[in-house]
Amino acid sequence: MDHHSGCCASAKGRDASSRRTRTEESGIGLAGPVSQTIVEFAQRTRHRVHDDLVERHARELHSRSSYDCWNGLSDRDQELWRHMARLDLTNRPS
Numbered sequence: 001m002d003h004h005s006g007c008c009a010s011a012k013g014r015d016a017s018s019r020r021t022r023t024e025e026s027g028i029g030l031a032g033p034v035s036q037t038i039v040e041f042a043q044r045t046r047h048r049v050h051d052d053l054v055e056r057h058a059r060e061l062h063s064r065s066s067y068d069c070w071n072g073l074s075d076r077d078q079e080l081w082r083h084m085a086r087l088d089l090t091n092r093p094s
Helices: 033-045 051-065 075-090
Strands: none
Touching: 033 075, 051 075
């Protein structure tokens, strides 16, 4: 875990109190139309796609596209990845 010392909620990284504690909380505040759309879409698709699946898929999408550590991302960035995962999971052909 030493390689995460600069990014993962360490003394140099994010404050642990700024992290989301429950999945019901949104990492994005309702500040504009884009954030409102993301939050509303998450609420509409909650019954169709389980939160654990969304989280795993978001981490997978992020790892394919970035070398940054997931835990070093802000809550807003993580929520954007979750939104992309929800879009991907709900728009797949059956």
